[in-house]
Amino acid sequence: MWFSTSKAGAAAAVVALATGAQMALAETGLLSAQDSDPTVMGWMQGFPPPDERLITQPDANYFSFPKLRWSVCHLREFLPTEEISRGTGAPIALSYPSPARFADLARQIDALTFRPTNATEDMTWDQSLYANYTDGMLIMHKGQVVYERYFGCLREDGKHAIMSMTKSITGLLAEILVAEGVLDDSLTVKDIIPEIGQSAFATATVREVMDMTTGVQYSEDYSDPEADIWVYSRAASPLPKPADYDGPDGYWEYLQQVGPEGAHGEAFHYKTINSDMLGWVISRVTGKAVTELASERLWRPMGAEMDAYQTVDGKGVPFAGGGVTAGLRDLARLGQLMLNEGALNGKRVFPAAVAQTIAGGGDQSKFSGFPSIANGSYTSQWWVFHNDHGAYAARGVHGQTIYVDPTADMVLVRLASHPRAQNGFIDPTSLPAYQAVAEFLMAQN
Amino acid sequence: MWFSTSKAGAAAAVVALATGAQMALAETGLLSAQDSDPTVMGWMQGFPPPDERLITQPDANYFSFPKLRWSVCHLREFLPTEEISRGTGAPIALSYPSPARFADLARQIDALTFRPTNATEDMTWDQSLYANYTDGMLIMHKGQVVYERYFGCLREDGKHAIMSMTKSITGLLAEILVAEGVLDDSLTVKDIIPEIGQSAFATATVREVMDMTTGVQYSEDYSDPEADIWVYSRAASPLPKPADYDGPDGYWEYLQQVGPEGAHGEAFHYKTINSDMLGWVISRVTGKAVTELASERLWRPMGAEMDAYQTVDGKGVPFAGGGVTAGLRDLARLGQLMLNEGALNGKRVFPAAVAQTIAGGGDQSKFSGFPSIANGSYTSQWWVFHNDHGAYAARGVHGQTIYVDPTADMVLVRLASHPRAQNGFIDPTSLPAYQAVAEFLMAQN
Structure with missing residues (x-):
């Protein structure tokens, strides 16, 4: 394939953001966090950095x-992007306990212990952050920030790729449109586009796309140069195509040539192309890019303190399946908005039914393939655990999450850069940690 | 050259931001604003836009x-970029007159007449905005916004490429470092790098680089495929280089191989590579990218309401000669900070000497080649008019300006997309308009 040298980086990375592809074997083995x-x-230290410290596109x-x-x-700094604007006004400040109380909570939470699901010994919360290559961790309880910590490349005023958590933003926007009657989720894609x-997407309903129960062909066998993931990568790359390229150009042209695999509506299959299909549906019914809609419906009303941004293909279409980069505190604002069922300081940002529908989950009988979320479901591009806390989450490869625990009145946001691009490697030392901190917080006054 | 088809767009546009290159003949002639x-x-209207309305990288x-x-x-959306962060707090609000007074001023300013220097009949202020393909116009008088208007692609919450006005930000940062004793402008480039x-830059002093009085070879003959502008474009392009490329990679490698042309210090030559040289000097003495420094020293302390951003080369080096995109009101904040000689609400953002040095201008005897700024000078990457108002300006191709008029206590910011990438075409209908509005404002109570 033409796509084997320098161009592979940018193009494949675009898709890796969402799909869990790793572009090359780790160069140094599993270095610790x-x-x-x-x-x-x-x-990238130095002006210029020495060659061996350069990271280039x-x-x-x-x-x-x-x-x-x-x-x-x-x-x-590697890819073209589009802004998700917070607008130009003052942010809505997050609430914090007193510094003394905040530090005291930090000490207690750091010392919490839990048993990883793949271990025979306990681990502390603090240890888990390093085990998971955490870059940012923020926990809100009863609407207050009770824990906040930065590692690695992330700073308070920095932003971090959220990978497949992007899907949950796309799904949330769709669910808002459904609740408002702008989008009929019983229509087929062909009805709208x-x-x-x-x-194969033509005959799928919008709801099947939202819940990823479509029967569409999309192979991610990285060893096969003709696998769909590579065709998708080439289509999605914002870099100029070679002169002899005759494949699809951009996310949407790719979607027009997807073949069938099984029947729609029968089972959950985690395939990123559903999210991009949903992005197109959203843009068609609203006349707006998903970036613009995310700004209008979420980033502006929730009082974000930073713009977010989203990578785009060569035609300027945002990557609805994985392209968003955002700030830790703004993701906490988003999670809190979900926990509050769309209400913020007495105003309504979106109908309560939106968060209720997502929290209610999808059809568990159609869900499989994710052992660490046994008995779970996936709906509106959110993961629902169906556990005794009613928790649900946005999740991205390399360990990103917005984890909403309604029972504990807790929202937890984690940004991370775990070497292994699958939450299956990360869940054993994170999901029980989230449960432990939720129980700790519930025991506080 | 390898650089003749699709890659030409992104690479050459990077340089066109600053140099005045137009990438192709206008397709439709001189359509009106x-x-x-x-x-x-x-x-780009529609999801997707029809092919003939697509603008792709x-x-x-x-x-x-x-x-x-x-x-x-x-x-x-076309190029990799780096953020100039405003931080995460509330912006410092701009001051406005009452709405009634603001609208009344708008009516009066729109109706102002002036004589363009290339015409025999008067033109109104309002007409001049269309004649100049204005996208945004904001005027501050005595610290208040007295006129603000958006056209074309620009919105209040949008941002606009400022092209060579970027140089003035780079120059301002350098002047701040000189005033603070961090940068010795009498050193040669080789002393620092x-x-x-x-x-040829090796033996130039930092001051000569700041004032563009270096004797360096840099040809912009667009018809010559070996002209320096094309070598520079290829080096600067953030796109992957062809396998057989053996030229300089990035702005800084380009600067290492610049040949001499004439002697340093003798005359002003407007060559963008000086700005990139200055950017490197700044980063070497501070250990910070110009984006980070612009954030720390300008965007954060001035209370910007939006982040700005700057295009980067393939190694992440910001284009110090032309890569910034920013919001109209934030550029007004910057201009007001210059007018106030570094003071903002009783705090000092930079030493007063910085603005005084720039406003004082450079050596007029070395200045030539810009008939619409006869008797002017260029210092610290700012244009000084040496007129009876003591005006000076940041200027970018296609008509961008921050115009500071200390006598009228006025700051004017214009963003524009004039078809012709030279201010020589734009000054006749803009500089006398600025003078007219300054005189009008001076006559107000």
Whole structure:
């Protein structure tokens, strides 16, 4: 394939943001979180940095560990992006306990112990943050920030790629449109986008796309150069296509030629192309890019303190399946808005039914393939645990999450750059930690 | 040259931001401002837009008129960029008169007449905005916003490429470092950056670089495929280089191989590479990218309401000669900070000497080549008019300006997308208009 050298980096990384692809074998094995800290590694230090510390866009490894740990905070420096504007006014401040109380909570939470699901010994909360290559952790309880900590490349005023958590923003926007009657989730894609043509998506309902129960062909066998993931990567790359390129150009052209695999509506299959299909549906019914809609419906009304941004393909279409980069506190604002069922300081940002529908979850009988979320479901591009706390989450590869625990009145946001791009490696030391901190907080006055 | 098809667009546009290059002949002749309004043209409307309304990054014409009129507000969607952060707090609000007074001033200013220097009949202020393809105009008088208006692609919460006004930000940062004793402008470049090697820049002083009185070879003959502008474009392009490319990679490698042309210190030559040289000097003495420094020293303390951003080369080096995109009101904040000689609400953002040095101007005897600024000078990357109002300005191709008039206590910011990438075409209908509005404001109570 033409796509084997420098162009592979940018293009494949675009997709890796969402799908869990790793672009190359780790160069240094599994360095610890401390040893792979971008500052320790010296990435991009100096003016100019020495060659061996440069991370450049043509470098096919820029989104592989350990460079990944720097690049997750710097995606816009590699790729074209579109802004998700917070607007121009003052942010809505987050609430904090007194500094003394905040520090006391930090000490207590750091010392919490829990048993990882893959271990025979307990681990402390503090240890888990390093085990999971955490870059940012923020916990809200009863609407107050009770824990906040930055590592690696992330700073309070920085931003971090959220990978597949992007899908949950796309799904939330769709759910808002459904609740408001703008989008009928019982329509088929072809009803809304006639030019989807003979694509397997044509006959899927919007709800099936939202819940990823479509029967569409999308292979992620990275060893097969003709696998769909590579065709998708080439289509999605914002770099100029080679002169002899005759494949689809952009996310939406890719979607027009997707083949069938199984029947719609029968089972959950986690395939990123559903999120991009949903992005197109959203833009068609609203006449707005998902970036603009995320700004209008979420970032502005929730009083975000920073703009977010989203990578785009060569035609300016935002990557609805994985392209967003955002700030830790703004993601906490988003999670709190979900926990509050759309209400913020007495105003309504979106109908309560939106968060209720998502929290209620999807069809568990159709869900499988994610052992760490046994008995779970996936609906409106959110993961629902169906546990005794009624928790649900946005999740991204490399360990990103917005974890909403309604029972504990807790929202937890984690940004991370775990070397392994699958939450299956990360859940054993994070999901029980979240449960432990939730129980701790519930026991507080 | 390898650089003739799709790659030309992004790479050459990067340089065009600063140098005045137009990437292709105008496709539609000189459409009027009204007829070339991006909304009227329908650029990028629809999901997806029809092919003939698409503006894509591989399109070599994306930064030529009339597409330019859309692209000036959307550069980050084409190119990798780095943020100039405003921080995360509340902006410092700009002051406005009452709405009634504001509207009354608008009526009066719109009706002002002046005689363009290339005409035999008067023109109104309002007409001049269209004659100049204005996208945004904001005027501050005595610290209050007295006029503010948006056209074309620009909105209140949008941002616009400022092209060579970027140089003035770079120069301002350098002047701050000089005033603070961090940067000695009498040193040569080689004193600060030994690896500049045999480049003609090696023996130039920092002051000569700041004032663009270096004797360096840099040809902008667009018809010559070997002209320096093209070598520079190829080096600067953030896109992957072809496998057989053996030229300089990035702005700084380009600077290492610049040849001499004439002697240093003898005459002003407007060459963008000086600004990039200055950017490197700044980063070397501070250990910070110019984006980070612009954030720390300007965007954060001045209470900007939006982040700005700056395009970068393939190694992440910001384009110090032309890469910034920013909001109209934030540029007004910057201009007001210059007018106030570094003071803001009783606090000092930078030493008063910084603005005084710039306002004082450079050596007029070395200045030539810009008939519309006869008797002017260029110092610290700012244009000084040496007129009876003591006005000075940041200026960018296609008509951008921050125009500071200390006598009238006025700051005027204009963002524009004039089809012709030279202020020589734009000054006749803008500089006398600025003088007219200054005189009007001086006559107000």
